[in-house]
Amino acid sequence: MHEQKFIDREKSWLAFNARVLQEAADNTVPLLDRLRFVGIFSNNLDEFFRVRYAAIRRLSLSGISGEKYLGGVSAQQLIKDITEIVIQQQSESLRILSNIESELGDENIFIITEDEITKDQENYLKDFFVQKLSPELVTIILNDLAEFPVLKDTLGYLAVRLEMNKNDEIRYAVIEIPKTINRFVVLPSNDDKHYVILIDDVIRHNLKNIFNIFDYKSVSAHMIKITRDAQLDIDSDLSKSMLEKIASSVKDRRIGEPVRFIYDSQIEEDTLHFFLDKMKIVETDSIIPGGRYHNRRDYMNFPNLGRYDLLYKPNEPLPIPGLSLEGSILEKISKKDYLLHAPYQSFSYLTKFLREAALDPKVTSIKITLYRLAKNSQIISSLINAAKNGKKVTVQIELQARFDEASNISYAEQMQTEGINLIFGIKGLKVHSKICVIERVEDEKTRRYGFVSTGNFNEATAKIYTDVTLFTCNQGILKDIAKIFEFFDINYRVHRYKHLIVSPHYTRTKFIKLIDREILHALAGRKTHIKLKMNSLSDFKMIDKLYEASNAGVKIQLQVRGICSLIPGIPGMSENIEAISIVDNYLEHSRVYIFGNAGLTEVYISSADFMGRNLDGRVEVTCPIYDLSIKKELIDNFNLAWKGNVKVRYHSYKLDNKYKARNHHAPFRAQLETYKYYQNKIKIPEEAVQKTN
Numbered sequence: 001m002h003e004q005k006f007i008d009r010e011k012s013w014l015a016f017n018a019r020v021l022q023e024a025a026d027n028t029v030p031l032l033d034r035l036r037f038v039g040i041f042s043n044n045l046d047e048f049f050r051v052r053y054a055a056i057r058r059l060s061l062s063g064i065s066g067e068k069y070l071g072g073v074s075a076q077q078l079i080k081d082i083t084e085i086v087i088q089q090q091s092e093s094l095r096i097l098s099n100i101e102s103e104l105g106d107e108n109i110f111i112i113t114e115d116e117i118t119k120d121q122e123n124y125l126k127d128f129f130v131q132k133l134s135p136e137l138v139t140i141i142l143n144d145l146a147e148f149p150v151l152k153d154t155l156g157y158l159a160v161r162l163e164m165n166k167n168d169e170i171r172y173a174v175i176e177i178p179k180t181i182n183r184f185v186v187l188p189s190n191d192d193k194h195y196v197i198l199i200d201d202v203i204r205h206n207l208k209n210i211f212n213i214f215d216y217k218s219v220s221a222h223m224i225k226i227t228r229d230a231q232l233d234i235d236s237d238l239s240k241s242m243l244e245k246i247a248s249s250v251k252d253r254r255i256g257e258p259v260r261f262i263y264d265s266q267i268e269e270d271t272l273h274f275f276l277d278k279m280k281i282v283e284t285d286s287i288i289p290g291g292r293y294h295n296r297r298d299y300m301n302f303p304n305l306g307r308y309d310l311l312y313k314p315n316e317p318l319p320i321p322g323l324s325l326e327g328s329i330l331e332k333i334s335k336k337d338y339l340l341h342a343p344y345q346s347f348s349y350l351t352k353f354l355r356e357a358a359l360d361p362k363v364t365s366i367k368i369t370l371y372r373l374a375k376n377s378q379i380i381s382s383l384i385n386a387a388k389n390g391k392k393v394t395v396q397i398e399l400q401a402r403f404d405e406a407s408n409i410s411y412a413e414q415m416q417t418e419g420i421n422l423i424f425g426i427k428g429l430k431v432h433s434k435i436c437v438i439e440r441v442e443d444e445k446t447r448r449y450g451f452v453s454t455g456n457f458n459e460a461t462a463k464i465y466t467d468v469t470l471f472t473c474n475q476g477i478l479k480d481i482a483k484i485f486e487f488f489d490i491n492y493r494v495h496r497y498k499h500l501i502v503s504p505h506y507t508r509t510k511f512i513k514l515i516d517r518e519i520l521h522a523l524a525g526r527k528t529h530i531k532l533k534m535n536s537l538s539d540f541k542m543i544d545k546l547y548e549a550s551n552a553g554v555k556i557q558l559q560v561r562g563i564c565s566l567i568p569g570i571p572g573m574s575e576n577i578e579a580i581s582i583v584d585n586y587l588e589h590s591r592v593y594i595f596g597n598a599g600l601t602e603v604y605i606s607s608a609d610f611m612g613r614n615l616d617g618r619v620e621v622t623c624p625i626y627d628l629s630i631k632k633e634l635i636d637n638f639n640l641a642w643k644g645n646v647k648v649r650y651h652s653y654k655l656d657n658k659y660k661a662r663n664h665h666a667p668f669r670a671q672l673e674t675y676k677y678y679q680n681k682i683k684i685p686e687e688a689v690q691k692t693n
């Protein structure tokens with residue numbers, strides 16, 4: 001038996017973020033998209049510290065070792081290990097960013113500092129500072145304050161050191177880098193060269209103007225950044241609504257305990273100690289030396305400068321064969337199921353479904369769950385439109401969708417005003433399912449239509465997240481969805497479902513039964529396999545069950561984009577398991593579960609990963625696929641990804657993100673081939689596809 005049975009969840013997540021960093025370093029990725037991956041890496045790391053690291057820190061401070069929950073390592077040791085890994089990754093990200101900037105120079109794109117400003121640029125920046133930047137600046141002199149100000153964890157700051165002429169006194173200040181202005185200022189140019197400067201350096205260039213009332217010898221400014229514990233502590237005051245409790249808890253986040261402090265490694269020693277002391281940051285917190293600039297997530301919004309040749313060529317979303325955006329979508333769904341695979345196919349089908357339901361005189365009600373929404377959500381507009389047309393609209397909106405709480409509160413208030421019936425979830429359970437059901441009166445009888453999805457109903461993320469949505473008129477499936485909404489209303493009553501697998505009551509036991517069935521097939525000598533595609537695999541009990549299946553001879557293929565605590569390919573434990581991760585232009589987000597069942601293959605789509613929280617602590621929905629053509633489509637998609645030899649890494653106990661070898665095969669990029677697959681489907685008549693099944 002291998003000495004290690006599970007990979008630590010946090011270290012596996014950091015290995016996933018290292019895969020994102022690999023994309024930033026990959027010379028085959030367009031240059032401006034490499035900058036975007038630097039931003040994604042940084043944004044991911046921020047969220048990791050605000051949530052996962054913060055949880056481990058809480059465990060550590062409680063005095064509990066946490067080994068039972070952390071796969072055999074203590075919370076104290078894990079904190080040290082994480083800090084070491086992150087320091088190394090930060091150093092690597094700075095090296096990669098430096099290389100990218102050098103290559104941008106070869107393309108006549110220059111990111112300059114305040115020391116490189118020309119006279120013409122000086123005139124432009126003088127006006128920019130006075131008219132736009134200066135009014136947005138918050139500058140605080142710190143020495144004489146009775147109480148140190150709260151620095152927000154979503155912002156970057158310049159820590160300023162002023163050496164005064166009088167008595168060599170040192171004064172300190174902090175300047176908040178505003179979020180209201182784009183971080184990157186594009187400077188005017190008379191030739192084919194592009195010049196960009198960060199507003200951090202525009203501020204540095206204007207330190208004399210900002211502090212001109214002080215008599216000082218020298219002034220310097222170095223960037224610092226604080227990350228705070230973002231866990232929501234919801235009070236138990238029965239007089240407050242859930243809306244009020246979440247709103248209050250989100251507001252309290254700004255004063256959460258510091259969990260990470262990043263600083264420019266060139267900062268003066270006395271300035272660093274001043275801020276650490278005043279902010280009560282101690283050695284047990286994660287203190288990380290970094291480069292000149294932090295909040296590198298802003299590189300996700302680096303200006304394209306019209307250089308579309310330095311970006312991935314966008315693929316236009318394709319139509320779904322047989323399903324038109326111009327005719328009645330409900331009429332089509334009444335005859336057969338359809339699958340939407342975004343972003344390969346247009347997300348507009350989902351908004352079209354809701355817009356049609358909002359206007360259709362025969363539709364009497366709409367029920368939907370919402371988790372993360374776009375800034376200007378067409379989904380919300382359609383639901384409000386439906387309410388105005390007299391439909392009974394019920395929305396379960398998850399107020400605890402992490403970092404989307406404020407947005408969801410705003411949408412909830414908007415919908416309440418329009419008379420939409422809101423459900424704010426169930427105590428102790430997040431609602432993470434992606435479901436919708438409508439009721440329509442046909443021939444004096446009520447008939448249901450609806451959809452089940454693996455992803456959020458969000459037009460913005462649908463452009464970059466791969467997710468599948470099943471449109472169906474299957475009355476059995478839709479009756480089960482209606483029961484879930486009954487559970488939201490009366491949650492002490494546990495329903496039984498004929499088709500859907502629903503967390504927190506049935507998902508774990510059902511998946512264990514499905515795996516056990518494959519084990520029995522294998523022991524009986526029948527052909528069997530398991531193919532699972534998910535975002536994260538960290539539940540120890542489910543991993544043990546997959547190990548058991550492997551030892552029984554079941555061939556298991558895993559596509560796990562992010563955390564994978566399972567160790568594949570170990571003799572006597574997991575030799576029949578292979579596990580890969582694809583990190584590419586799109587973010588792999590769909591969950592698809594395929595069980596060979598001795599030739600009677602079963603396919604499911606789900607909102608749930610194999611994580612404890614999804615199986616036991618949330619409302620999740622897994623839906624069987626009955627339509628043979630859709631079942632084939634999902635299996636084809638899985639196999640295309642498995643065939644990939646570009647952007648594919650192996651999961652292993654080494655956490656080394658080793659790329660899948662091509663072995664003299666032609667390059668096969670799964671996401672590109674999947675797009676071609678859907679292009680070919682358009683060319684093949686729908687009837688022909690059905691006949692082949």
